[in-house]
Structure formats: structure tokens, C-alpha cells
Amino acid sequence: MTETPEQGYNTADVYKHLKAAVDMAVGPGEYQHGKLDELHTNIIDYATKKITAIRPISVKVVVTCTIVQNSGDGFHISNTT
Numbered sequence: 001m002t003e004t005p006e007q008g009y010n011t012a013d014v015y016k017h018l019k020a021a022v023d024m025a026v027g028p029g030e031y032q033h034g035k036l037d038e039l040h041t042n043i044i045d046y047a048t049k050k051i052t053a054i055r056p057i058s059v060k061v062v063v064t065c066t067i068v069q070n071s072g073d074g075f076h077i078s079n080t081t
Contacts, residue, residue: 009055017050031069040065 025042047063055061 009059013054014051017054018047021047021050031067033069036067039067 021043024046025039043065044063047065048061051063052061
């Protein structure tokens, strides 16, 4: 992943910040459904803050978070933008 004139930023840096946001929010523990709103908020806030800091002024940042839990009984999917 490299910087392109159309993008105006390095996609590797964006990926790094997105991964850090998820790792920070989820941490080493297990998924806890009761903390779903907190997970979404932490991921969205951290990612938006970090990506906004590295973007060119002409680029708009939109971050969407989808959490999917596979507990063996089916899936639980939750979205936040």
C-alpha cells in the first residue's frame, strides 16, 4: 500500500491506525456484548482522530465500524457510523 495522488495519503498509515483502534478497544480479553456501545465509540473516535490528523485538508474522513460475533449459535452483527 502506497501513497497515490488521488488518495493524498499513505494507505498503510490508515490501515495501521484502524488496526490500532480495534486492538486498543477490544484488547486481549474476550468479546463482551454488554460493552458493544463502548467498543463502537472507542474504535470510531480513535480511528477518526488519528486518520483526520494525517489526511490532506481536501479529503473527508468517514469511519464505519461493524462488529461481528460468531458464538457458534449464529452471528450477532452491529453497525455504527
